[in-house]
Amino acid sequence: SQELEQSPQSLIVQEGKNLTINCTSSKTLYGLYWYKQKYGEGLIFLMMLQKGGEEKSHEKITAKLDEKKQQSSLHITASQPSHAGIYLCGADSTGTASKLTFGTGTRLQVTL
């Protein structure tokens, strides 16, 4: 079965600093999803990457997919307190969106 490893497990950054979260898969990535979760709440969709080398940005968040390395990275520029939460990567080994395997998550704290 597919496994996703995220690093780091937790991160504390000062407001205004940049940060990167990595997600590495044990198998070929057909699609990679990034979600954000506030503690005890549901997941909010951030981005979905399908093709190797694909890069997407939304506001101050950029995600890239390196198909050869079976890895994705999520980069936040000029972090803000609103970026705090748990970031989860998810992937599907069946080629559909119906059964995702998720990484262990990266807990991000942004200090003032």
Add this chain to the structure above:
Amino acid sequence: KAGVTQTPRYLIKTRGQQVTLSCSPISGHRSVSWYQQTPGQGLQFLFEYFSETQRNKGNFPGRFSGRQFSNSRSEMNVSTLELGDSALYLCASSWTGANLNEKLFFGSGTQLSVL
């Protein structure tokens, strides 16, 4: 457009009891998936329903079951509750669940505590 609605938000049960959780997907979405989230195991896939049929299943014991109704609303049931079933149960919906580029929309979850 209303999001994915899960009820109840919080639930406290004792060992041996059974519990039913409900999920109403976004209007028009026909695929509903269920996930269990615990601090130790993270977020794990339980099962997925489409057109009232279970289409995918995760590695959970038979005590975990679900169903989907004709209006796409879904319920999951856990029988003979164990302490380890304490978790946040999340429901997600999508149009068909059959295309890789479909987004999964998650509900806020049901926090189940088993005492």
